[in-house]
Amino acid sequence: MKQESIFSKSPGWLDWYTGPSKPVFKLPPGAVDAHCHVFGPGAEFPYAPERKYTPCDASKAQLYALREQLGFSRNVIVQATCHGADNRAMVDACLSSGGKARGVATVRRTVSDEELQALHDAGVRGVRFNFVKRLVDFTPREELLEIAGRVAKLGWHIVVYFESQDLPELWDFFSALPTIVVVDHMGRPDVSKDIDGPEFALFLKFMREHPNVWSKVSCPERLSVSGPKALDGERMAYRDVIPFARRVVESFPDRVLWGTDWPHPNLKDHMPDDGLLVELLPQIAPTAELQHKLLVDNPMRLYWPEETSNGAR
Numbered sequence: 001m002k003q004e005s006i007f008s009k010s011p012g013w014l015d016w017y018t019g020p021s022k023p024v025f026k027l028p029p030g031a032v033d034a035h036c037h038v039f040g041p042g043a044e045f046p047y048a049p050e051r052k053y054t055p056c057d058a059s060k061a062q063l064y065a066l067r068e069q070l071g072f073s074r075n076v077i078v079q080a081t082c083h084g085a086d087n088r089a090m091v092d093a094c095l096s097s098g099g100k101a102r103g104v105a106t107v108r109r110t111v112s113d114e115e116l117q118a119l120h121d122a123g124v125r126g127v128r129f130n131f132v133k134r135l136v137d138f139t140p141r142e143e144l145l146e147i148a149g150r151v152a153k154l155g156w157h158i159v160v161y162f163e164s165q166d167l168p169e170l171w172d173f174f175s176a177l178p179t180i181v182v183v184d185h186m187g188r189p190d191v192s193k194d195i196d197g198p199e200f201a202l203f204l205k206f207m208r209e210h211p212n213v214w215s216k217v218s219c220p221e222r223l224s225v226s227g228p229k230a231l232d233g234e235r236m237a238y239r240d241v242i243p244f245a246r247r248v249v250e251s252f253p254d255r256v257l258w259g260t261d262w263p264h265p266n267l268k269d270h271m272p273d274d275g276l277l278v279e280l281l282p283q284i285a286p287t288a289e290l291q292h293k294l295l296v297d298n299p300m301r302l303y304w305p306e307e308t309s310n311g312a313r
């Protein structure tokens with residue numbers, strides 16, 4: 001059950017969808033929801049003073065109930081910006097998952113080696129660098145490079161979140177990163193533009209020229225311009241985003257991940273039924289082989305390499 005947070009939510013905040021449908025599409029056994037978050041609960045894990053939004057609470061128990069409802073086996077919990085570099089809520093969720101969740105943290109350059117090791121022991125396997133200006137304050141590139149060098153030694157990767165118009169300016173910085181680099185939400189393409197136009201071509205070139213770059217083909221609910229919405233049983237939602245996601249999956253089948261993005265921070269228009277997001281998977285990855293890579297092989301190689309015969313290195 002949802003409970004009111006002790007924090008006041010940002011004006012216009014939309015809460016996650018209650019009672020998601022059970023997907024008709026059967027996920028392959030061992031499927032990983034490789035991009036989701038926990039928010040608080042604020043009474044236990046307060047939101048960071050420097051946050052740009054205040055969400056509703058979204059607890060680990062609620063996340064794990066969603067995992068069961070949708071048919072996933074595991075989660076990758078990405079530190080949400082409303083918690084800043086205080087990773088306690090995400091770490092607590094990982095630690096109480098019985099090994100079924102791994103994490104992506106946010107750290108500052110002041111983080112100690114002991115703290116990094118404690119994050120690793122809790123299941124953290126990456127850090128997130130965020131370049132979306134409405135979500136975070138600017139961090140100097142040299143600070144990020146220093147963090148990158150330190151987490152590379154732990155075998156971690158770096159998750160980057162940026163908007164498509166900023167890729168040209170970020171290209172050289174990304175090229176200098178010494179780890180696997182995972183791009184959130186396909187670098188946020190403008191799907192009202194031509195899929196064969198220069199902007200998306202640049203993103204595909206970026207992936208082609210950097211074999212260490214992976215992409216999450218997630219967040220159609222965030223990227224869609226013309227819908228339809230994943231509500232009221234609509235199993236062909238967000239049709240304008242599908243070709244973009246499919247192009248990435250078919251071009252780079254061994255370097256793609258998918259996640260629900262639950263609890264969908266900062267959506268302004270509607271909250272999707274998460275069960276209907278799962279129904280889009282056979283359109284994004286049209287064969288059983290592509291589905292298995294996207295949902296099982298790739299996330300397992302990146303987050304649970306010790307359970308696979310060839311971890312991602």
Ligand SMILES: O=C(O)c1cc(C(=O)O)oc(=O)c1
Nearest residue numbers: 079080081082135184265266
């Ligand atoms: O577009 C967003 O607002 C958003 C925010 C966050 C976060 O606050 O961490 O994470 C996401 O994956 C997407």
